[in-house]
Amino acid sequence: MSGNQPEISTFQPRPAQKKILEYRDGKMGISAVPGSGKTHTLAALAAQLVATGLQDDDQEVLIVTLVNSAVNNFGSRINDFIQARGLLPNVGYRVRTLHGLAHDIVRERPGLVGLANDFTIVDDRDAREILTGAVDTWVRGHPDFAERYLAPDLEGSKREWVQRAQWPHLVQDMAAAFIRQAKDMELDPDALRFRLGDAADELPLVRMGLDIYTDYQRGLNYRGGVDFSDLIRLALMALRLDEEFLARLRHRWPFILEDEAQDSSELQEKILRQLSGPDGNWVRVGDPNQAIYNTFTTADPRFLRDFLREPDVRPRDLLASGRSQQAIIDLANYLVDWTVQKHPTPSARSAFLQQHIEPTLPGDPQPNPPENRSAVHLFDRQLTPEAELEAVVDSVARWLPENQDKTVAVLVPRNKRGEGVSDALRARDIPYVELLQSTTTTRLAAGALGNVLAALAEPTNSKQLAKVFQVWRRRDKDDKETWARVKALSKRIRKLRDVERFLWPGIKDDPLEGLEIADESDPLSDLSLLAEFRQTMRRWQEASTLPVDQLILTLGQELFDDPANLALAHKLAVVLRAAADAHPNWRLPELTAELTSVARNQRRFIGLSDEDTGFDPEAHKGKVVVATMHKAKGLEWDRVYLxxxxxxxxxxAQSHDSYIAERWYIRDQLNMEAEIMAQLDSLLSDDVLPYSEGQATRDARLDYVRERLRLLYVGITRAKRDLVITWNTGRRQKPLQPAVPFIALHAYWEERK
Structure with a gap:
């Protein structure tokens, strides 16, 4: 959400926006740069079409956008425009994500695609559990399969550890990509099995993917549900199967407006083409230079690029942006020009559409911030990750006190790095908020509860009991001397040989046996502390027979006293109760794992972030926003640390580069997700050359290079006034180097000085 948009009553369209608002019918494609007001313009166009373009009362303008938060944002803006025209709000339009639209279509005619009227949608969490079960079954049934791909220099215990702890996760990643792509190609397991035929030996990864896909679909069918990928596939099927149904929907939605079209997938495009028809009214808006989700989804910016070149499409652009000061605009434009003209890897030069951000004209209601070239800093100094973190936090600490009326963000590549930033800010008492998969508060609360649940699930585990002791006394962390005592006692608890005797001693038992607490140098307070802890653990063990939600609430009341953490405990209790209801066979170990995934920032905890309702940086002035670069898309701050x-x-794509998708334990640096997709393409397409191992990995590197260039562009264009870019050497034995585009930007900036 941009904080730099005009009020509806003062909206004065720029010349390029006026051209778009002249739209009446047909196909139009709009390429919009960051901060150009594309969402505002699209909302104004939607309101205009509601007021003037609908012929019947049952018709609506259909707006399709990327994420749930944008649905609310769009609806609010359209309502404002509609009310400014004197019309009723919430009438004459429908805003949906692709999944929401697919649900509307399938729900109207479920029988058409073989579903019962009461079909259910299996959410991501349950779908992941089904997939995990299918993968575990397959891995156990094929214990030697990993040997085909593991690096030959893995030996002994390390090789066994990889097969036990790493290989199943990789198989799950491969299977998830395979299933997602198969469904995007509209292929069910039976159709794939027919195509595979006798080629199973030549395409072993496809055979693996098909086995897991079959088991996964069986799990979905057992629950009488469909996953989100099925929903989209079935929506398209319904449109193709019943021409009368399709005609009715075309009448209902005579205008289709698509936002964030650079992130459109092949199935999304097919659905919208069906709904609009060959001569229909379809407006697609996006920025090919901000396509950053290819790695995680089936999205591809080529769909928008190709659409813009179609002969019956009127191309338009939105190049004027009032977001950033001129120096930041210059840097972003240079990144595009350098990539297109000079990138050392020729295949990477297609990453960008060569369009420039332009500042707004004098008199524009959204003027650019004043130019200040000294507010752009590219630090080429070699820093370790710890030194980089310290330098960024030091800079924030100097800047923030005098800029309490401004916004600031630290953008990181991954959630784990964001945790480190948050911890460093908290240690310096610098206020911050997080746009990560989960917040620090959530992670700490979930971690505390998770450690207690783990101890209750393994009541004889002394190591887990020692962790709980520290959780129980975590308020002592602020006192170094007291915390040192707590850690010393925790170490002694960890060495206990008989936890049951310590917690539940018999009449003749010495409860302190094994703790070495009899030493006269230990203060009496240690004895009373251990006795109190024993009573607490006994009380918690007695409560462990309660339903999991009541157990969490009981623990929360004892572990937390501030309202925020108590509220979190309540929400975590609701989540775990839902998980227990969905999985009747789950016991404390499985429920503990669910909490652990939240505590380790591996899963977004829905309902505890602004993501579902929209995040507004303007609401957090005087605080540091810690966000991943992906989460920052669509947002803006006065000062940005990249x-x-x-x-x-x-x-x-240089010889010294490394890639996150190429696991260290896989031979020949193969990207296994890319290889399984290449085998699938080889099976299905007559135009694709026979599968050649390694080629897909090389192609995936180039795709990733292009996407990361666009991600860098997105990061730069989040900044309005100040921009600071740093790099670090990583933690590998061989130090990392500054990114090639960073080197190019730094050289350009030094020349401009």
Whole structure:
């Protein structure tokens, strides 16, 4: 959400926006730069079409956008425009994500695609559990399969550890990509099995993917549900199967407006083409230079690029942006020009559409901030990750006190790095908010509860009991001397040989046996502390027979006293109760794992962030927003720190680069997700050359290089006034280098000085 948009009553369209608002019918494609007001313009166009373009009362303008938060944002803006025209709000339009639209279509005619009227949608969490079960079954049934791909220099215990702890996760990643792509190609397991035929030996990864896909679909069918990928596939099927149904929907939605079209997938495009028809009214808006989700989804910016070149499409652009000061605009434009003209890897030069951000004209209601070239800093100094973190936090600490009325963000490549930034800010008492998969408060609360649940699930585990002791006394962390005592006692608890005797001693038992607490040098307070802890654990063990939600609430009441953490405990209790209801066979170990995934920032905890309702940086002035670069898309801040711009985060297909998708334990640096997709393509397409191992990995590197260039562009264009870019050497034995585009930007900036 941009904080720099005009009020509806003062909206004065720029010349390019006026051209778009002249739209009446047909196909139009709009390429919009960051901060150009594309969402505002599209909302104004939607309101205009509601007021003047609908012929019947049952018709609506259909707006399709990328994420749920944008649905609310769009609806609010359209309502404002509609009410300014004197019309009723919430009438004459429908805003949906692709999943929401697919649900509307399928829900109207479920029988058409073989579903019952009461079909259910299996959410991401349950779908992941089904997939995990299918993968575990397959891995156990094929214990030797990993040997085909593991690096030959893995030996002994390390090789066993990889097969036990790493290989199943990789298989799950491969299977998830395979299933997602198969469904995007509209292929069910039976159709794939027919195509595979006798080629199973030649395409072993496809055989693996098909086995897991079959088991996964069986799990969905057992629950009488569909996943989100099925929903989209079935929506398209319904449109193709019933021409009368399709005609009715075309009448209902005579205008289709698509936002964030650079992130459109093949199935999304097919659905919208069906709904608009060959001569329909379809407006697509996006920025091909901000397509940053290819790695995680089936999205591809080529769909928008190709659409813009179609002969019956009127191309338009939105190039004027009032977001950033001129120096930041110059830097972003140079990144585009350098990439297109000079990138050392020729295949990477297609990453960008060569369009420039232009500042707004004098008199524009959204003027650019004053130009200040000294507010752009590209630090080429070699820093370790710890030194980079310290330098960024030091800079924030100097800047923030005198800029309490401004916004600031630290953008990181991954959630784990964001945790480190948050911890460093908290240690310096610098206020911050997080746009990560989960917040620090959530992670700490979930971690505390998770450690207690783990101890209750393994009541004889002394190591887990020692962790709980520290959780129980975590308020002592602020006192170094007291915390040292707590850690010393925790170490002794960890060495206990008989936890049951310690917690539940018999009449003749010495409860302190094994703790070595009899030493006269230990103060009496240690004895009373251990006795109190024993009573607490006994009380918690007695409560462990309660339903999991009541258990969490009971623990929360004892562990937390501030309202925020108590509220979190309540929400976590609701989540775990839902998980227990969905999985009747789950016991404390499985429920503990669910909490652990939140505590380790591996899963977004829905309902505890602004993501579903929209995040507004303007609401957090005087605080540091810690966000991943992906989460920052669509947002803006006065000051932005762009961190870890090295050749691992932003590789350039150079010999010294490394890639996150190439696991260290896989031979020949193969990208296994890319290889399984290449085998699938080889099976299905007559135009694709026979599968050649390794080629897909090389192609995936280039795709990733292009996407990361666009991610760097997105990061730069989040800044309005100040921009600081840093890099670090990483933690590998061989130090990382500054990213090639960083080197180019730094050289350009030094010349401009």
């Amino acid at each position: 961190t870890a711009v090295n050749n691992y985060t932003f590789p350039s």
